[in-house]
Amino acid sequence: MKFSLAPLSLLATAVAFTPAALAQNDATTTFLNPILPGWHSDPSCTRVDDTFFCATSTFISFPGLPVYASKDLVNWKLISHAWTRESQLPGVSWNTTGQQDGMYAPTLRYHDGEFWLICEYLNVGPGIIGVLFRTTDPFDDDAWSDPLLFSPQAIDPDLFWDDDGKVYAATQGIILQELDLETGELSQPPIEIWTGTGGVWPEGPHIYKRDGYYYLLIAEGGTATDHAITIARSENIDGPYEAYEDNPILTNRDTDEYFQTVGHGDLFTDPDGNWWGLCLATRSGPEYKHYPMGREAVLFNVTWDEGEWPVLEPVRGRMEGWPLPPQDRDIPGDGPFNSDPDEYDFTADSGLPKHFVHWRVPAEGIFSTSDSGLEIVPSRNNLTGVLGSNGDDIALTGQRGLSFVGRRQTHTLFDFSVDLSFSPREVGQEAGVTVFLTQVNHIDLGLVLLESGNGSTALHLRMRAEGTGSPPPEETVALPQGWEGKPVRLHITAEDPQTYVLFASSDDGGDIVEVGTASSELVSGGNGSFVGSLLGAYATCNGGGSGTECPEGGVASFQRWRYTPVAQYVSEDESVPA
Incomplete structure (x- = not known):
């Protein structure tokens, strides 16, 4: 659509904000969890x-x-x-x-x-x-x-x-x-x-x-x-x-x-x-x-x-409870405050923000920044990989590091978006954004090169999900005409505490293509009962190539990384603005 x-x-x-949606420290004895x-x-x-x-x-x-x-x-x-x-x-x-x-x-x-x-x-x-x-x-x-x-x-x-x-x-x-x-x-x-x-x-x-x-x-x-x-x-x-x-x-x-x-x-x-x-x-x-x-x-x-x-x-x-110490954000160091938004426009002088994390130690040279943005070299394994492959092709298990980097989801309602520049050469090369809990619990929105009939290929937007409960069917939408060769803005939005909406827009904020929705149950517990969801970017060739190398091409560049908090739920029926 x-x-x-x-x-x-x-x-x-x-979300309907309630009268109780007060400032975090509206009184010296009041605070909100978490x-x-x-x-x-x-x-x-x-x-x-x-x-x-x-x-x-x-x-x-x-x-x-x-x-x-x-x-x-x-x-x-x-x-x-x-x-x-x-x-x-x-x-x-x-x-x-x-x-x-x-x-x-x-x-x-x-x-x-x-x-x-x-x-x-x-x-x-x-x-x-x-x-x-x-x-x-x-x-x-x-x-x-x-x-x-x-x-x-x-x-x-x-x-x-x-x-x-x-x-x-x-x-x-x-x-x-x-x-x-x-x-x-x-x-x-x-x-x-x-x-x-x-x-x-x-x-x-x-x-x-x-x-x-x-x-x-x-x-x-x-x-x-x-x-x-x-x-x-x-x-x-x-x-x-x-x-x-x-x-x-x-x-x-x-x-x-x-x-x-x-x-x-x-x-x-x-x-x-x-x-x-x-x-x-x-x-x-x-x-x-x-x-x-x-x-x-x-x-x-x-x-x-x-x-x-x-x-x-x-x-x-x-x-x-007890009076809180006076509010004070005068803390040394170059890391962010945990509840703050992300506003990153990557350049050659950028490094990865301190709160960005990987799933296992990443392979050397996979992540870099340039004036084109945050560049991710694809891995042969996708975010799921081939788990339990008995080491026959360890590059497909994810043990050598996923080409994925993310930040914690820290708010009940939010909008996460990145601009992606991507020119794949081989069928199956893909890059996108994800809600990632584990390799068997994640919800992905990717830009992928697929066969489109008569031996031709075309870029598509694709949503795929793995996880607890009943994953939605794969959804694939052809990239709209006029979007080729330009950055595509990929979004994941928490519409409510139970639902993620995955959609794309042209980078100028024009028409939006909704690709699908997914339940937050998919990334709740299951094989990730000890951990919590990360929001991030990935690149993969979905098993193409050999050894640890993908076919040439498929390097993804991510610019304009935004995480915008909207609201935090402090009870099942009370939310406070972020």
Whole structure:
């Protein structure tokens, strides 16, 4: 279908803003969740003076382990990634097969003038690779060290310095070991200090020493709608631990709340001594069906009186609590604030923005910028690839890196668009935009060269989707006359929390060709239950060529990259303007 319509008018008619759609910090005690919207699993946080720092899981995306900084707990700036160099873990990424393997559940701590980020890379080689990065300058990617490697037996490592100088790592189970920060040696045998309250998968431990007790905060109940935070304490670090009688201290299980899967949290103080916490949550409602942004980071207040158990405020979209620090976006570094729009016009002097990520470490030379834009050399594998091919043609599996780069979807309603210049030579060469969760959960709008009869070929717009639920049929539309040889503007719009609209326009914003719609259920859970959707650009020759090389031609140039936030849902029936 071809029609004339300004792209954002699709969004303007899709949401009715309520009177409650107030500014994020309309009162010093009011804030809205999520405070780190978009895929931000397993947050861990610390504070240095007046600045808060948080890190999150990234699994097989690269660069990995983002570190965010904030002075007001509302505006969070991406300041660095701890894992940015292939040389830090040589060969590991390309030997990773699963869609949710990789960097699981970091803990970020500050001690004696240094930041320490401990994590584990799962399901490659021996199974688990423990990594401990350190830096004195968290605002610089290059300042993060090569990792100290260690060999844990379970996931989700904590890092705790006791008063006597001993350093401990607690992991899933919950087991405790001393960790040598010079050699990576773990004390043996591991000591089981608590098994939780009976929920499955006791994990995500964090230890805090306060008022003569060691408090042990953990997640249990699995990572879906039974997720919860529980706590125990002991006068000795190795136990025995007494469970709090009113566990769980934080959960939304068995409720009809919009925010579900609440769990896996960390606690910290502000400069005034007030306690706060961050944990993960999913904006799915109890039906747990549409949640394309996956597990996001949410903020809550904590009351922790001397000698008492901490009381955690239940997670909601609109929160009331301690006075927030004054709004302040004066944070060093060249990264963006997480909720800001994208407005990039790539030139030869551009680099990839700090918040852009790949699926695994990319092959060298695939991404570059020139005065023609962001140039992507196509990969033989498309975004799905040939999974489970037993290594017969590893270039088709995606393990050698996808020719894809994206940014997190951080808003319920948005418009994402790029201008694409593309002159393919061979049938099957394709470039476009995508909502990407995993290689088996994505929604693509591409410009592709196809056979059109009588031995001729022609460019077409094509929508294809893979994912949870019932993917829509492939939709193909011939490129309108007069569009050949010119940039084509490709759009993905969230029309409502359940629907993406995929369409194209000429680069002057003229007539629009709608190619199709797709449900956000396709990129909710399934094979991507731990991650969240990315919006980005890709290029592929769909299996043509041989080895790791596509046929000549097919390099795509993307200009005018825009991500425009429109609205954020804080409950199933309340949205606030972005």
